[in-house]
Amino acid sequence: MTRRFPLLLVLLLVLSACASHPQDEASNAAPDTEASFPVTIGQVTIPARPTRIVSLSPSATETLFALGAGPQVVAVDSQSDYPAQAPHTSLSALSPDPEAIASYRPDLVVASADTTGLAAALAKTGTKTLVMPDAKTLDEAYDEFVQLGRATGHQAEGESLARQTRADVDRIVADTPKPVRPLSFYYELDQTYYSATSKTFIGQVLARFGLTNIADGNDPSISGGYPQLSAERILQADPDLVFLADTRCCGQNAQTVGARPGWNTLTAVKEGHVFPLDDDIASRWSPRVVELVRAVSAAVTDAGK
Structure with a gap:
């Protein structure tokens, strides 16, 4: 599945819903x-x-x-x-x-x-x-x-x-230290703020760590689990962690996120808890999901200190 056309990726994922x-x-x-x-x-x-x-x-x-x-x-x-x-x-x-x-x-x-x-x-x-x-x-x-x-x-x-x-x-999940307080996160699929709720594959992987997904809102099933959020909603939710699944396709990183209007006020940005992920690993259900889980574990451990 392509990572070079993020919006098309989201649409295909919605349709598909109808690593030791x-x-x-x-x-x-x-x-x-x-x-x-x-x-x-x-x-x-x-x-x-x-x-x-x-x-x-x-x-x-x-x-x-x-x-x-x-x-x-x-x-x-x-x-x-x-x-x-x-x-x-x-x-x-x-x-x-x-x-x-x-x-x-x-x-x-x-x-x-x-x-x-x-x-x-x-x-x-x-x-x-x-x-x-x-x-x-x-x-x-x-x-x-x-x-x-x-x-x-x-x-x-x-x-x-x-x-x-x-x-x-x-x-990996069992060995990850539990945060001293509940943590919330924003998962970014592309720069237009498409995200993934807890009803998706990636959302359920992240849910294993007891994190709160800001994309869930009142209905995690909305838009097939891949809603488009707004910058205002993300800023208002003020997530503790930001996961970027648009690093290879779109060149996003902690610096580009921090440079977005108003995003320097986010807890995740201020505390250095913006975590880049490998786009491909984060979008596939292959055995390399172990690598994804390991990356999320490291992020949770870092943010939960």
């Missing part, structure tokens, strides 16, 4: 000799272990490589920028071209959504399309690790990856 490094451990694991096919996941039956996979989801791409299915991946979409060895192409996940995808002769295509009839178009070539929607909770992310493992012949690795990621996240 566990990936290293999983990728080094022995092949799952117990995997058997056919495998049915949802409405899709995969007849045999896929050997030519096309991934149209950055989150799925990261997970496939974490599972050890990297050698089976022949192409990934233009936004799948991790890991470096993924076979990057110009394929679009936002407006997928069935003909361009079919040119890679895939036996399995993994996508985060199908709003353009992609599955039906590819079915004519005998290609199966597995839709793995953006996870809305950590539990959903863990489940998708398992499902991708089953779909690719790496069931044991998928289960191991889910267990290890869950354990790492739980441990």
Whole structure:
């Protein structure tokens, strides 16, 4: 999912609503000799272990490589920028071209959504399309690790990856010192003040630390969990922490935030509690969520002193 067009990102996230490094451990694991096919996941039956996979989801791409299915991946979409060895192409996940995808002769295509009839178009070539929607909770992310493992012949690795990621996240949260007082935060998706409520994947990750999300307001479900706030609302809420998920795409940092009109009065700015995040890690449900949780833990620890 692109981070270069923040507003488009928010709209896509709304539609999708209608890391120790566990990936290293999983990728080094022995092949799952117990995997058997056919495998049915949802409405899709995969007849045999896929050997030519096309991934149209950055989150799925990261997970496939974490599972050890990297050698089976022949192409990934233009936004799948991790890991470096993924076979990057110009394929679009936002407006997928069935003909361009079919040119890679895939036996399995993994996508985060199908709003353009992609599955039906590819079915004519005998290609199966597995839709793995953006996870809305950590539990959903863990489940998708398992499902991708089953779909690719790496069931044991998928289960191991889910267990290890869950354990790492739980441990980091448990080891994070509790603030002496409740802390509030503002999570920024872009410079037009789009944010994420506690009903979203990222919102639920942050909620694990007992933080109050100023974007929730009276209805955390508003705008599919991705409301656009106003500068006035943010200033009035005066959050204790500010998390920036628009650092790589938009060059935002503590200095640019502090230079915004009136923002130098925010508690988070005055106390040095503006925390930049890696845009991509913060927008994906991949195993690298452990890195995100670790970054939030460090911020909470710093702000809670």
